[in-house]
Amino acid sequence: MKYTRIVVLGGGYSGMMAARRLAHNLRGQPVEITLVNTAPHFVQRVRLHELAADRSPLRFSMHDVLQPNGITFMQGLVTALDPQTRALTVKTAAGDQSLGYDYLIYALGSSVDMSVLPGLREHALSLASEATAAQLRDQLPSLAQTGGRLLICGGGLTGIEAATEFAETYPDLKVTLLTRDEFGAQLSLKGRTYVRQTFQLLGIEIRDKTVIHAITADAVEYDSGSLAYDACLWAGSFSVPTLAREAGLKVNTGGQIITDDHLRSVTDSHIYAIGDAADVSAAIGTPIRMACATALPMGMHVANELADRLNGREHRPYEFMYYFRCISLGRKAGLIQFVDANDQPKETIMTGRAGAAFKEFICRYTTWQVRHPRWTFLPRRPAADRAAHKASQVVGVR
Ligand SMILES: Cc1cc2nc3c(=O)[nH]c(=O)nc-3n(C[C@H](O)[C@H](O)[C@H](O)COP(=O)(O)OP(=O)(O)OC[C@H]3O[C@@H](n4cnc5c(N)ncnc54)[C@H](O)[C@@H]3O)c2cc1C
Structure with missing residues (x-):
């Protein structure tokens, strides 16, 4: 039997979500899912400042989480991508390895x-x-x-x-x-x-x-x-890996892969891009920020999208909106800044210990989502706002 090979590059929030949810969506079907990541464990990037302040964020082994879902974990650094031959080069402890794919999910994040x-x-x-x-x-x-x-x-x-x-x-x-x-x-x-x-x-x-x-x-x-x-x-702004640009994919000035509204690279429909490494903003007419809050929904969507594609079904385009920004201010205070559909701050905020508790809940929830990808939901626009947004896209207003 011919298996469809799906490779997920990057085991951050978006890659882990995509791989695990896809494995669930395609359970029992002839697919081979492989996830490639440099580290052998999941890194909670949103808590790296806590790590620097001598707290120890929860860590878990990639292999232990992926293997029970039938996903192969490969530890290594992806050094080359050739969309023509659908092949990757991965630098591993055992030397350079070549990895072929039928569909690629590019989730290499940022630095x-x-x-x-x-x-x-x-x-x-x-x-x-x-x-x-x-x-x-x-x-x-x-x-x-x-x-x-x-x-x-x-x-x-x-x-x-x-x-x-x-x-x-x-x-x-x-x-x-x-x-x-x-x-x-x-x-x-x-x-x-x-x-x-x-x-x-x-x-x-x-x-x-x-x-x-x-x-x-x-x-x-x-x-x-x-x-x-x-x-x-x-603490300057994030930058993305140069791999996509080097592979000849269409990228924006920052190097993020430009996608259509199904999160497929506009250059190659067998390559999906999600998380910090992707730019879907032009396709959906909504500003996108590099955030865990962006990465997880993209991971969810791509898993549903690709599963439908492999089963010959049409999937609805990606649609998303932010509701707030969560900012920790130490352990005892936090700021929840509510935003509008265009990610602009409203005057509504939540502060103090309530803000800190909410932010802590969100941080735990992100890791929980990665571990329980079946039970998550996609934050979509409310129906009334969706209609207005569609109309504004038609006349080109943002
Ligand atoms: C201190 C800090 C606090 C933050 N707080 C928040 C917050 O409160 N809310 C929020 O929404 N966002 C926050 N962010 C941003 C958030 O962490 C990122 O936007 C998010 O991690 C992006 O997810 P991702 O899946 O795209 O990439 P990442 O989580 O960066 O994962 C990418 C993965 O790919 C791997 N990788 C990269 N290159 C290669 C390669 N060549 N070969 C193999 N593997 C590779 C990396 O090792 C990594 O595991 C914060 C970031 C930092 C640094």
Whole structure:
């Protein structure tokens, strides 16, 4: 019997969701599903700042979770993709291996680009991976003992979560956050005010509208001066692997695979792209952010979509909307920033311990979803909003 070979690249939120839900949807059918990932265990990326603050996020073995569903786990680094021959090269402990596929789900996620400024790679730390978060974890206790200066560069949600987590865990640390834009610009006025107040309570200094040019061994240089540090964390924006671009797939300026509204690469319909590595925004007329909140629904959708395709059924296009952004501000406070259908902040927020508890629930829920992919739902637009959205797409308004 001929088996259909499905390969999932990446075992993050989107890849794990896609592989496990697909295995469930296609149970008993002639398919071989293989998931390739560099690490042998699942990494809770949304908790890497907690790891750096010496907490231990739950980990579980990829093999243990995938094998009972009949999914083969291959530990290795994907180094090449050839869409013409539908083949991959994977660097494993046993050497380079070739892996063929009939359908590919590209879910390689993102990382932090440490080449964007001079001196960044040499002198700054990041929360790009467990290994880099662990470097910070090992430095922070001794730094705090001597009242050391920690500079966090980047005022996005990662920078905000990291600053508050470290300042709360190590009250003697002098934490300063530098950001190019106005602080909290992605939040509503109420949300921004609340985060500023929390920063003040934790003694974190904010220097916004500061454009950094370079990092030296002991200072950050910006447009109007420099600031000395003992440790520097780079919390700049995420960047995606170059594999798709190198393979000749159509990508956006950031390197994300451009997909149609079924999450298929516009270059090759046998390749699906999901999570941080995918850009479906033009196809569905909705802005998409790199987030776990995006990755999991895409993983769910692609599993349903591909199962229907293999069974000769038409699947409805991908449709999605955000309801909120969840931001931890240490362990005792959090901000839930509600957003509209275009992901713009509303004035409705949830704060304090209720916000912290809600955020903690969401973090646990994301891992639960990865482990129980059958019992999840896709956050779709409410029916009334769906009709308005369709109409706005027809006349090209967003
Ligand atoms: C500190 C921090 C806090 C965050 N907090 C939030 C939050 O509160 N809410 C939210 O929605 N999002 C949050 N995010 C963002 C979120 O973690 C990502 O958007 C999400 O993980 C993307 O999921 P993914 O499946 O696309 O990719 P990932 O989770 O990044 O998984 C990709 C996987 O592919 C593997 N991989 C990459 N390249 C290769 C290769 N060449 N070969 C083999 N394997 C490879 C990686 O090792 C990884 O396991 C946070 C991120 C950070 C760093």
